[in-house]
Amino acid sequence: MEAQGLVSGVRKEAARNLFRARNGIKFAAGIGRPQVGLTPKDAIWERGKATLYHYPSESRTRTTPLVIVFSILGKSYILDLRPGASFVEWLMDAGIDVYLVDFGVPDGADSTNTLETYVDRYLPQAIQAAQRDSGSERVDVLGYCFGGVLATLLVAAYPRLGFNGLITMAVPFDFGKTEGVVQAMQRGRLEIDDVIDETGNVPPAAVHRMFRSLKPTSGISTYSMLWERLWSDEFVESFQAMSQWAADQIPFPGACARQCLDLMLRRNLLVSGEVPLGGRRVRFADIDVPLLTIAAEHDHIVSVDAMRPLTELVSSTDVTELTVPAGHVGLVASRQAVTTTIPGLLKWLNDHGS
Numbered sequence: 249m250e251a252q253g254l255v256s257g258v259r260k261e262a263a264r265n266l267f268r269a270r271n272g273i274k275f276a277a278g279i280g281r282p283q284v285g286l287t288p289k290d291a292i293w294e295r296g297k298a299t300l301y302h303y304p305s306e307s308r309t310r311t312t313p314l315v316i317v318f319s320i321l322g323k324s325y326i327l328d329l330r331p332g333a334s335f336v337e338w339l340m341d342a343g344i345d346v347y348l349v350d351f352g353v354p355d356g357a358d359s360t361n362t363l364e365t366y367v368d369r370y371l372p373q374a375i376q377a378a379q380r381d382s383g384s385e386r387v388d389v390l391g392y393c394f395g396g397v398l399a400t401l402l403v404a405a406y407p408r409l410g411f412n413g414l415i416t417m418a419v420p421f422d423f424g425k426t427e428g429v430v431q432a433m434q435r436g437r438l439e440i441d442d443v444i445d446e447t448g449n450v451p452p453a454a455v456h457r458m459f460r461s462l463k464p465t466s467g468i469s470t471y472s473m474l475w476e477r478l479w480s481d482e483f484v485e486s487f488q489a490m491s492q493w494a495a496d497q498i499p500f501p502g503a504c505a506r507q508c509l510d511l512m513l514r515r516n517l518l519v520s521g522e523v524p525l526g527g528r529r530v531r532f533a534d535i536d537v538p539l540l541t542i543a544a545e546h547d548h549i550v551s552v553d554a555m556r557p558l559t560e561l562v563s564s565t566d567v568t569e570l571t572v573p574a575g576h577v578g579l580v581a582s583r584q585a586v587t588t589t590i591p592g593l594l595k596w597l598n599d600h601g602s
Contacts, residue, residue, distance in 0.1 A: 310345065344594070360501070450505050455500055511524070533561065566600075
């Protein structure tokens with residue numbers, strides 16, 4: 249029996265090595281890359297590069313729609329990575345009416361965009377468009393990563409716009425605990441103008457380096473894990489989709505980058521609860537709707553501690569904190585997302601509206 253088990257193990261490993269060889273060649277050649285962002289959606293509102301997409305659910309069970317505000321530092325298809333592994337698809341399957349604000353890919357015409365461009369110009373109009381389209385006077389707003397900063401500023405600046413609740417996911421509020429290039433900018437060793445290109449924006453390569461500097465050894469462990477599971481078609485397809493998104497960076501509007509460097513990195517004003525915006529002070533204390541914060545326990549970009557201050561800054565009496573055993577991206581695009589993030593989010597949504 250022991251000999252039979254040994255032979256079986258050898259055969260299994262030999263078969264895996266054949267699959268490793270096949271998948272390794274395909275991966276290196278870039279063959280068979282998975283298509284991303286395939287969930288059907290309708291563009292119902294556009295301003296500049298910003299678009300509001302509606303993902304209509306065939307099994308809608310909740311009348312209050314969910315408006316997702318994505319970051320201006322990346323492409324939103326990470327929330328719709330591939331069929332069966334899509335954050336928006338999971339929400340739709342649960343009967344949630346999903347809208348998503350995508351700010352597009354900036355070019356030279358967007359180099360003068362500021363926080364006010366997004367918070368005062370685009371987002372209020374997008375929220376109103378979602379309200380008209382859904383027929384609901386109230387919406388829940390979910391902000392992911394830097395999109396959560398914009399969403400929080402929006403709810404604080406426009407409390408009468410018709411918000412039912414606010415959800416923040418992997419959102420930085422305390423920039424005093426950053427590392428890498430971000431820390432260098434904090435301390436004045438590196439200026440935004442040092443990396444601005446001819447379009448007036450921070451180029452994608454610089455944005456990519458900034459994120460890589462937060463965890464410089466991630467590539468080594470990632471490729472080690474790839475080799476271990478290179479025999480699995482499912483894992484390789486998921487890895488390719490994730491890698492494609494991670495490398496698919498976009499420019500960061502120059503004016504907004506300068507503003508964020510001053511207000512958030514150097515003055516760390518978000519943690520104070522008051523941010524100067526458009527000639528007035530936006531106060532997080534003006535947020536009194538139910539709040540859900542979702543943090544990733546292994547997030548090397550936004551730590552749990554960096555997220556936590558918001559719960560003490562709002563006036564909401566209904567505050568829920570959820571920590572998921574995942575990383576920054578795994579929070580929305582991994583097994584932990586479907587087993588922990590989604591169930592926690594759905595429970596909160598169902599407890600806070602119809």
